[in-house]
Amino acid sequence: MISKRKKFRDSIKGYMFISPTALVITVFVFFPLIYAFIMSFHTWNMSSAPIYVGLRNYTTALKSVDFWNSMLYTFYYVLGVLPFSLVFGLFFALLLRDNTMRGTGIYRVIYFMPVVTSPIAAAMGFNWIFENQMGIANHLLEKIGSQPVSWLSTPTGILQMFFNNFNIALPKVLQGPSLTMCVIILLGIWQNVGYATVVYLAGLQSISDTYYEAASLDGATKWKKFWHITLPLLSPSTFFLLIMFIIASFQVFGPIQIMTPAGGPLNTTSVIVFYLYRQAFSYYNMGYAMAVAFLLMGFILTMTIFQFRFLERKVNYE
Amino acid sequence: MKRSCFVIFVTLLFVATFMFANVRLVFWHSMADYQKPALDKLVSEFNSTHPDIHVVAIYEGNYDQTVTKLKAAFLSKNTPDIVQLNIEHLRIFTANRQLLDLSRFISETPSLKSDFVDSFWKTVVINGKPYALPFNISCLMLFYNKDLFEKAGLDPNKPPRTWKEMEEMAKKLTVHAPNGRTIQYGLFWGVSGEDTAFYQFEPLIWQNGGKIFNSSMTKCLVDQPQAVGALKRWKSWFDKGISPANMTLQEGIQAFMMGKIAMGPMTSGGIRYALDNLPWDLGVAMLPSHKATVTTLGGGSLAILSNISPEKQEAAWEFIKWMTNTKNTLYWYENTGYLPVRKSALNSLQIRLIWKKFPQLKPAVEAIPYARPRPVNVDIIEIRHILFNAIEEVRHRVKTPEKAFKDAAKKVDKILELEGSK
Known part of the structure; x- marks a missing residue:
């Protein structure tokens, strides 16, 4: 009896400790979430009273060409940003791992700089670089004698551009991200690499030297050491980055809004969150936008569960 | 001694301004960059000539963004008193009666309506009722x-x-x-x-x-x-x-x-x-x-929100009327290129002086008869x-x-x- 009361008193203490956080999360996360979920079954323009429409918003979204195009462009972004961020992050981490090298600290700061740069400022900087008339990119192209490229207004997919040389027209899904989207992907990679580098550096430092010594005694080459020791023991870091980057990439918005405020050439940079934002805050189709948001949430959730189920098995925890 | 006297005097003045400025109006606008200084100058002149009203002008982003913010402001019941709206966006708010019908004020000064350029006036009339005054028409x-x-x-x-x-x-x-x-x-x-x-x-x-x-x-x-x-x-x-x-x-x-x-x-x-x-x-x-x-x-207009007190409505009306009067519409025209909204301004001698200084401003006025909303x-x-x-x-x-x-x-x-x- 006494132990039960003590337990109760203990749990009261615990609840009191978490209550400030719980309150903030309830007000700013759970309440809006529930409210948005209810609104996603209504049509609402923020001014008139909401009208219940059942599942219409969801069916309209799933039937809309623009919605699926936005999904496709989001996939392009994720598939463009993810592998390069991981590979370059690992590459720079391997270069910077040596603590005895002079100036490692400075290099680490330099590579981490893009991460702490405001995405808005970075996007504006990229806009200047790739501007048609005064951009550095085109200036350099002209210096080496080639034609300037309209980076920010070319809607053709880059794979289609390549296949244009052979006069082959690809189906829409295979055309690849537009050139403008590639510039935005480049910005995404530039901002992610520093973060990946730091995470990989931490991962590398936790790998014990004994493995490498043992491998050296067995006569393993540098490549073999990397492939059989470094990479597998880094897999927790890779898994963490994979999940973080996929979630963040699906939600990309800032750079798109700054670099292509009208949705890019032929809307080819209109990723799903941009589409959602337009529906909500330009067209005031609030209910519809919230339905799209929940579809996106469902999607990210499925992806993440899939990753935990199937990829986590391959992760080596030391 | 002299200095402390001065400080006390300034403080008193400051307090006095706030005591007498019994109506404080919040004014949202979309004038960025080069138009903002001209607008701020007009507002500060209004404040200094109208000691009982104090207008606070706040930039809220472009026209579309102002619509979004105003919609959100209505939800949180934290609206401004006066807002500059694109003439094309008035309907978004009149549909839910969120803007003040200005008929009452207009009927008090009948000469006012007829002095506005007719084609501009039409853009602020919805279902026969005026909901704003044309301000920055281009x-x-x-x-x-x-x-x-x-x-x-x-x-x-x-x-x-x-x-x-x-x-x-x-x-x-x-x-x-x-x-x-x-x-x-x-x-x-x-x-x-x-x-x-x-x-x-x-x-x-x-x-x-x-x-x-x-x-x-x-x-x-x-x-x-x-x-x-x-x-x-x-x-x-x-x-x-x-x-x-x-x-x-x-x-x-x-x-x-x-x-x-x-x-x-x-x-x-x-x-x-x-x-x-x-x-x-x-x-x-x-x-x-x-x-x-x-x-x-195209361009914008000044509207008053319908949910403010009658006292504030009077003050707000005073403000938007003042902003669009002959003298100020000419000042606005000279410093931005937005068209004068008053017939009396178009026929004034001052406008010829402006044309002498900036001849490029003249063709815009000549285009008015051909301009279609x-x-x-x-x-x-x-x-x-x-x-x-x-x-x-x-x-x-x-x-x-x-x-x-x-x-x-x-x-x-x-x-x-x-x-x-x-």
Whole structure:
């Protein structure tokens, strides 16, 4: 009896400790979430009273060409940003791992700089670089004698551009991200690499030297050491980055809004969150936008569960 | 001693201002960059001449963003008292009675209504009731680079008057490098895709004798031959190589400012900015005409919100009336290029002095009789984005003009239909 009361008193203490956080999360996360979920079954323009429409918003979204195009462009972004961020992050981490090298600290700061740069400022900087008339990119192209490229207004997919040389027209899904989207992907990679580098550096430092010594005694080459020791023991870091980057990439918005405020050439940079934002805050189709948001949430959730189920098995925890 | 006296005096003055300024009004506006100083000057002058009213002017982003913020403000019950709204956005708020019907005030001063330029006044009247006062009205003008005209052997004082003349001049104004690359374009008829989307394309349809909607706003008419014809003509400027096909609007404006493009349509609200900042000689002219002579009338108005106290309503009315009076509308015109909204201002002697100083401001006033307000309805922002995407599909050669406008009209009709059922 006494132990039960003590337990109760203990749990009261615990609840009191978490209550400030719980309150903030309830007000700013759970309440809006529930409210948005209810609104996603209504049509609402923020001014008139909401009208219940059942599942219409969801069916309209799933039937809309623009919605699926936005999904496709989001996939392009994720598939463009993810592998390069991981590979370059690992590459720079391997270069910077040596603590005895002079100036490692400075290099680490330099590579981490893009991460702490405001995405808005970075996007504006990229806009200047790739501007048609005064951009550095085109200036350099002209210096080496080639034609300037309209980076920010070319809607053709880059794979289609390549296949244009052979006069082959690809189906829409295979055309690849537009050139403008590639510039935005480049910005995404530039901002992610520093973060990946730091995470990989931490991962590398936790790998014990004994493995490498043992491998050296067995006569393993540098490549073999990397492939059989470094990479597998880094897999927790890779898994963490994979999940973080996929979630963040699906939600990309800032750079798109700054670099292509009208949705890019032929809307080819209109990723799903941009589409959602337009529906909500330009067209005031609030209910519809919230339905799209929940579809996106469902999607990210499925992806993440899939990753935990199937990829986590391959992760080596030391 | 002297100093402390002074400090006490200033403090007292400060306190006094706040005590007597018994009505405090919050005014949201969309005037950025070069227009903001002129607006701030007007507001501070109002505050110093009206000790019992204090207006606080706050910039809220462009017109579209102001709509979003105002909608959100209504939800959180934290609205301003006066707001500058694009004349095309008034309906979004009158539909839910969120703006104050100004009929009562107007009837108190009958001479006021008749002094506003008639075509401007019509833009603020919805279902027979005025909901705002026209404040910063502009029309689309043709901006051209006089220096480039001279270089090409054209008379810089004779801008093109028809589409045909414009095409011929643009051809002469297009310059190629020895390697065949175009280094200067004659024309860039850029169309905006975000705030005030489709703005620059509407006059082309009207000039070609077409319409964008039927008169009851229930059907989109861009699939009709006149509108499609305008789109074809616009496309031909890119095909002929006299217009750059691969520039965003921003890049096009940049190139125009750098003297790499000779002509283009711009709003009269930017004339003063252009005069102050362009290193070359600017010419401003009426848009070239085709079957009809017409340009777009756009811009903003000052509205009062309906949920404020009668005392505040009186003060707010005083403010918007003052902002649009003859003297201030002329000041506003001279410092921005937005048109004077009062007939008495148009007929004044002062306006001639302004023209002497800035002759480029005159053509905009002469264009007033030809300026047509843009068609509006509640979903206009979404509709304009659809129409803008259609012409982009043509520019990027994804669709033919016929197909692009046919598809767009279908989409727009669907929105209009849903609206009718709401």
